[in-house]
Amino acid sequence: MNERFVLRNVRRVNEELVDIVIEDGHIAELEEAGKGVGAQAIDGSGLYVSSGWIDLHVHAFPEFDPYGDEIDEIGVKQGVTTIVDAGSCGSDRIADLAASREQASTNLFALLNISRIGLKRIDELSDLSWIDSEQVKQAVRAHQDFIVGLKARISKSVVRESGIEPLRMARELSRETSLPVMVHIGSGPPDINDIVPLLAPNDVITHYLNGKANNLFDSEGRPLEVLTDAIARGVKLDVGHGTASFSFKVAEAAKRHNIRFNTISTDIYRGNRLNGPVHSMSHVLSKFLYLGYTLEEIIAAVTNRPAAWLGKPELGRIQAGDEANLTLFTVTDEPTTFVDSEGDTRLGSQRIEAKGVFVHGKFIEC
Incomplete structure (x- = not known):
């Protein structure tokens, strides 16, 4: 779409109607709604618009089973214009993941x-010889435009007898590469009380609302x-x-105690996209509407907040002069049953549904 056109009467999350x-x-x-001028007008009445959604935790390397999927299946087809592969590949295959961008919208x-x-096997930190510091640093140097952080999955099934040592090594690699670490938490050991003190400003705890015994909340929530x-x-x-x-129970406790998310990500891959409980970014965001968060806070968690963490604020704004990077979506009053990772269900009254994206000069319908 290289001609001048107007996306008319779209609603921002602050409820302002605009023409883009x-x-x-x-x-x-x-422009004010109804005032935009262009050769073609697209009626966006009934649609919300935000900067393009960003999913900070996906698995987009389809060769690795079970944790893999096609880039656009978990990206633009979900209303998500930017995804961050969260550690599917280590230094052995990161070049292949980087090359796969060429065929994607x-x-x-990536987090290295x-x-x-990488996830060639799911106990990738059980043998410390697989953590090769020089290869990590070489990969970071070779893919400076692509690698935005490091990933360490610190749970029992991944580290096995290595304990907390992989995280100590990640911390040193973070210092040497000047990249933050995203740490996956889950079943212990290592104990959560030993993991979290090793994290530094701008590091990320992913899965912070998990319902496993080794989680971030006590028995009273x-x-x-x-x-x-x-x-x-x-x-x-x-x-x-x-x-x-x-876990809904943990998420409800977190909200009661004002422990709020910085970012909402899906950890999506083929299995949980097709079979649940993730399904889509829209479906995950809808769960947070059920939990009582405002639409503005929810959308900020997939736009300007992850964009800031990535050091790419332009991805999280709608501003004249920037590339058109937009997600169009609806918020519908409709009873919807939501299921968490524990099998617990909740009945919500609203759902978010992505309708399309503008990215790289084209519109893609969801």
């Missing part, structure tokens, strides 16, 4: 798994001291819903 004038794939003007970045084998301390020093909290890492 797009020319040569860029936002030319933001979705923007793709500190294990060189109160946040552990290591969690409140981490938040105070600037550690970020990411949802990372996934197949086994989101």
Whole structure:
């Protein structure tokens, strides 16, 4: 769409109605609703618009089973214009993942798994010899435009007898590469009280609402001291819903105690996209409407907040002169049953549904 056209009467999440004038794939003007001028007008009445959604935790390397999927299946077809592969590949295969961007409409970045084998097997940190510091640093240098952080999955099934040592090695690699670490938490050991104190400002805890015994809240639903301390020093909290890492009971406790997310991500891959409980970014966001978060806070968690963490604020804004990077969606009053990773259900009254994206100069319908 290289001509000048107007996306008319779309609603921003603050409920403001606007016209967005797009020319040569860029936002030319933001106008009061009904005032935009262009050769073609597209009626966006009934649609919300935000900057393109960003999913900070996906698995987009389809060769690795079970944790893999096609880039655009979990990207633009979901209303998500930018995805971050969260450690599918280590240094052995990161070049292949980087090359896969060429065939995709979705923007793709990556967190480099500190294990060189990545998710070729699911106990990738059980052998410390697979953590090759020089290969990590070489991969980071070779893919500076692509690798945005490091990934360490610190749970029992991944580290086995290696314990906390992989996280200590990740911390040192973070220092040497100047990249933050996203840490997956789950079943222990290692104990959560040993994991969280090792995290630094701008590191990310993903799966922070998981319902496993080794989680971040006590039996009464109160946040552990290591969690409140981490938040105070600037550690970020990411949802990372996934197949086994989101609990309504924990999410409800977190909200009661004002332990709020920085980012909402899906941890999506083929299995939990097709069979649930994730299904889509829209479906995950709808669960947070049920939990009582405002639409503005929910959408910020997939737009300007992850964009800021990525160091790419332009991805999280709608501003004249920027590339048109937009997600169009609806919020519908409709009873919807939601299922968490524990099999618990909740009946919501609203759902979010992505309708399309503008990215790289074209409109793609969801």
